[in-house]
Amino acid sequence: MIFKLFQQTLLRNYLFGSFVAVVIVGTTFITQTLHITQHDLDLLLIILFISLVTMVSCEWIVFQVHLQPIRQAFNDHANLNTLKNAYLRTLSFPILTFGRIMLPHFIGLAIPSSLLALLFIYLEKLSIPYSYIGFAWVGAFLIALIHGVIEFLLTTRAIKPLLEEIKKQTMTKYNIDLSLEDYVLLSIRKKFFFSILFIGIFPILLFSLATYIYLVQSYPEIINDYWQWSLTIILIVSAIAIYFSHLLTREVEVPMKQLQQGMQHVQTGKIEYLQGYYSDEFSSLIAGFNHMASSIQEKAKLNEELLESFYTVFAATLDARDPYTAGHSIRVAEFAVEIGEEIGLTIQELDLLRKSALLHDIGKIGVRDDVLLKDGKLTEEEFYQIKQHPSIGADILNRINPKNAMISLIPGVKYHHERYDGKGYPEGLSGESIPTFGRILAVADAYDAMTSDRPYRKGMDSNMALTIIEKGKGTQWDPHYAQLFIDIMNRKE
CATH class of the missing domain: 1.10.3210.10 (Hypothetical protein af1432)
Incomplete structure (x- = not known):
């Protein structure tokens, strides 16, 4: 039941991501930037439909391969190794989903549509410049990128009930808690860094491409000046995005490392208080850790006193x-x-x-x-x-x-x-x-x-x-x- 719900959730996420990326962004990009006849638009839609069939077929095959280790965990005869592999595959599913969007999804759409468009242009059935195919590749890549990011974030949320169920099965059958193992498949540094880059650079790239296509059709004489101006803006925005992503990532990474080191010290029995001067939620986390450390020290001291009493009581028992x-x-x-x-x-x-x-x-x-x-x-x-x-x-x-x-x-x-x-x-x-x-x-x-x-x-x-x-x-x-x-x-x- 849990596995079936997981598949349904992934399907809903895929349809939502496709709607946002392809229907809203992609359709707006095509209809608002290209000046083409109704005949060419109809032919492009036919090409797009054929390419979508190819894309869905390729993506469905890869999706089933990604899903197979998880499906095996919900077999009545699943052993410990199967459950561990399923848990790890579920954790990595958001990354696999992003990769699936950027490879079989994007390639499965871009290659057939490009080949068909080239064929129709060659046969003079489609009256658009060959250069538009290059623009289509760039636009398709940007649309696939936004689709991939949406899918990554939605899948990260969707895997949680599945992880809980696999963990529950492993505890019931083998008394092993899979969540105690250390899994770092994608560091928080990379998540923050690329998320901020995406938010900062993606809109300006998409806008620059749409503007270029619009201007090349309406005002071709200013294209050279446009590119000089556009590239300058893109470089400045990229530099700002990289700098701010570095600053924000460091703001999150430093207290995270502090907490990680504190936990490692607790595991080795060396309990130390953390010194942190933060004005956000990390202040509560550091304070919570220090309260936990204080409680552990008090309990350790009490246990030591009880153990010491044990030796004294035994000696007194003999004396008695x-x-x-x-x-x-x-x-x-x-x-x-x-x-x-x-x-x-x-x-x-x-x-x-x-x-x-x-x-x-x-x-x-x-x-x-x-x-x-x-x-x-x-x-x-x-x-x-x-x-x-x-x-x-x-x-x-x-x-x-x-x-x-x-x-x-x-x-x-x-x-x-x-x-x-x-x-x-x-x-x-x-x-x-x-x-x-x-x-x-x-x-x-x-x-x-x-x-x-x-x-x-x-x-x-x-x-x-x-x-x-x-x-x-x-x-x-x-x-x-x-x-x-x-x-x-x-x-x-």
Whole structure:
């Protein structure tokens, strides 16, 4: 139904454009400028009719070719590629329409009419000068040009319901929004530039041609003076039209580029306010963009605060289960960040390290209370359950969406109990094969565990813990990170 309505709209547009260009402009041009007999006029109309049949035939063939990809989209078996091609062809239809008017339409009319006119002049059936055929070509070109511009503008409006329908089909069948892709088939710069040139130059060209034909029949003696005057006027008008089209195009292009760059920054996460000093509708557009940017920044800040709360809440959840380890994750995060700063991690890397530390024991949520909170020595089976908490923690984070927000935290959570000599858990990794965050957290976690009080023992003092870390360099802990931590703590002392 939509496709049928589209075809009907194109037909109405074509008839309207033809009426304006051919009937109004063309007929006025012929009847008001040519001084010919009724016999010649009748013969010219016959030639014109035959040429119109040829023109319509040529144009109809090209029109069907242009329409074919769109027609296929309204087949029940249309696939994604067919719908994409139809969408792109529909977008380009105004340009194709203009080209169709300027080629098969214009050529299909001009060539048959010229050949027939030459034949009748040669057979002395038509008493007009051969030069009139040249004037007819120029006039036909100008008439085709105005017809093409009218069709272009009307078709630009006609394609919108069709684009919406194809987009709707693609969303329904494949959940793909075709309008999100970037389509620039004809830049706004070219639209403005050629539109202003057309408005400025077309009337003067048509008037100059009509005046020349009128004068050559009535006052041939002044033709040379006329051409000097006419060409001067045409050149001046053309220069003014080109200059003003450049100025107006720039007035539109500059804020458009500003908005485009602003949108690109939003896509990359770099949100900046636009500075624009305009007194037209672009002022509202710039202000609207800045309001949008402000809203996005506020929501991004809120999301960041919520995410930060997420890490703190998880750490507090662990503290609530085991009050004897209260504050452990926060302290480990502080120690880990100090090591990270010492080795020159970036601000973004330090942030990820801190978050990894806050969540490093999240897997203990999956350990039974009677095991996690046991005062005495753990059995082998109970210790096996405790050793599962890094893998449980990694699995928990892996289930959280969006995954890209958590994936960078998993290495620290999963591997903070690996040993440098390969005797750790859960995978028994060794040396440099242990992720960096895992090696850093192993040092920070061990120190806080040794210096914290437990129900079954009192925490040891800092010097003793550092001595143990010193002895464990290269076996239990990464020697480089262990030494850095020792140096940091000694500086504090």
